[in-house]
Amino acid sequence: MDVAVRTVNLRKTYLSRGSRRVAVGGLTMSVPHGGVHGFLGPNGSGKTTTIRMLLGLIRADSGTAEVFGEEVPRRLPHVIDRVGAIVESPKFFPTFTARQNLALLAGAIGSPAARVDEVLEATHLRDRGRDRYAGFSLGMKQRLAIAATLLKDPDLLIFDEPTNGLDPAGIREVRDTMRSLGAQGKTVLVSSHILAEVEQVADTVSIIGHGSLLAEGNVRDILGGSGVSQVRVGVASPDRAQQVLEAAGFALTRDGQHLLVGTDDPSAITRALAGHGLYVAELVPVRPDLESAFLALTADEGLGSESDRLAGGHAPGGAS
Numbered sequence: 001m002d003v004a005v006r007t008v009n010l011r012k013t014y015l016s017r018g019s020r021r022v023a024v025g026g027l028t029m030s031v032p033h034g035g036v037h038g039f040l041g042p043n044g045s046g047k048t049t050t051i052r053m054l055l056g057l058i059r060a061d062s063g064t065a066e067v068f069g070e071e072v073p074r075r076l077p078h079v080i081d082r083v084g085a086i087v088e089s090p091k092f093f094p095t096f097t098a099r100q101n102l103a104l105l106a107g108a109i110g111s112p113a114a115r116v117d118e119v120l121e122a123t124h125l126r127d128r129g130r131d132r133y134a135g136f137s138l139g140m141k142q143r144l145a146i147a148a149t150l151l152k153d154p155d156l157l158i159f160d161e162p163t164n165g166l167d168p169a170g171i172r173e174v175r176d177t178m179r180s181l182g183a184q185g186k187t188v189l190v191s192s193h194i195l196a197e198v199e200q201v202a203d204t205v206s207i208i209g210h211g212s213l214l215a216e217g218n219v220r221d222i223l224g225g226s227g228v229s230q231v232r233v234g235v236a237s238p239d240r241a242q243q244v245l246e247a248a249g250f251a252l253t254r255d256g257q258h259l260l261v262g263t264d265d266p267s268a269i270t271r272a273l274a275g276h277g278l279y280v281a282e283l284v285p286v287r288p289d290l291e292s293a294f295l296a297l298t299a300d301e302g303l304g305s306e307s308d309r310l311a312g313g314h315a316p317g318g319a320s
């Protein structure tokens with residue numbers, strides 16, 4: 001696999017209220033080249049800390065990180081031009097238009113002025129280029145932030161929770177922008193704690209909990225491997241159908257007038273029911289979602305417990 005980002009045993013501990021807190025506890029993960037890669041984990045699982053280490057904003061205690069094969073932070077100057085990131089809300093001048101803000105930034109980083117139009121186009125802001133930043137919706141502000149990261153035409157884009165605080169329309173705008181960047185061959189690494197969100201935008205995903213990797217790979221494979229495979233069955237007599245299917249060894253639950261039947265082979269359901277004169281009116285595969293896979297993966301993790309994240313006090317590192 002051609003890898004854009006790789007971490008091996010990456011570890012970061014913070015000193016917090018007298019105790020050491022493991023923010024990232026030996027994280028090994030790979031982000032393939034091209035497409036959107038979701039970096040998924042609950043609040044406090046270490047996503048921002050990992051991203052900050054990748055960008056050289058904080059130092060790891062131990063382990064290694066690479067961006068396009070260059071070790072960071074040591075070799076970061078060799079790849080930094082290929083990386084664009086939004087980690088915190090960028091600052092724009094409220095009274096300047098979108099175009100003026102971008103032109104100012106382009107001048108500062110030495111990008112050609114013509115690039116401003118291209119990035120406005122890429123983020124679907126071309127029609128709003130002459131509007132003042134102050135009048136922008138949150139979704140537009142976030143797209144302008146993405147536009148700013150695109151000025152130097154990076155190959156890797158790192159977005160930390162880019163849809164936080166956006167309304168559904170804003171979320172869709174940002175999601176569409178990320179998807180189109182991935183489709184153009186850029187690598188988009190996007191962190192999120194919102195499962196549905198990652199599922200809708202990412203081709204591949206790394207799922208972390210407590211600062212270490214729980215699962216990684218194609219979203220489709222992870223969903224397939226979650227062991228969740230159900231079919232929603234509609235029949236005229238659900239009580240009778242339930243008896244027949246249970247007698248035939250199917251695991252099922254009732255959902256009103258429907259039955260949710262666990263199986264990889266829906267035709268086995270129709271056969272079993274037809275054998276008893278019951279005819280299926282509706283048979284719909286229930287698509288496993290990332291949330292079910294995620295909950296299955298994190299069931300034993302005790303995620304969300306602050307005390308679980310406190311380290312024993314022997315780890316190196318300090319507050320930053």
Ligand SMILES: Nc1ncnc2c1ncn2[C@@H]1O[C@H](COP(=O)(O)OP(=O)(O)OP(=O)(O)O)[C@@H](O)[C@H]1O
Pocket residue numbers: 014015016021022023024041042043044045046047048049050193309319320
């Ligand atoms: N500067 C810091 N000092 C002390 N502890 C910190 C610091 N930054 C993060 N932490 C702790 O490290 C852990 C991981 O935090 P981090 O922000 O990396 O997680 P996250 O997955 O990005 O969470 P969120 O989605 O809430 O931003 C948390 O327990 C957090 O409280």
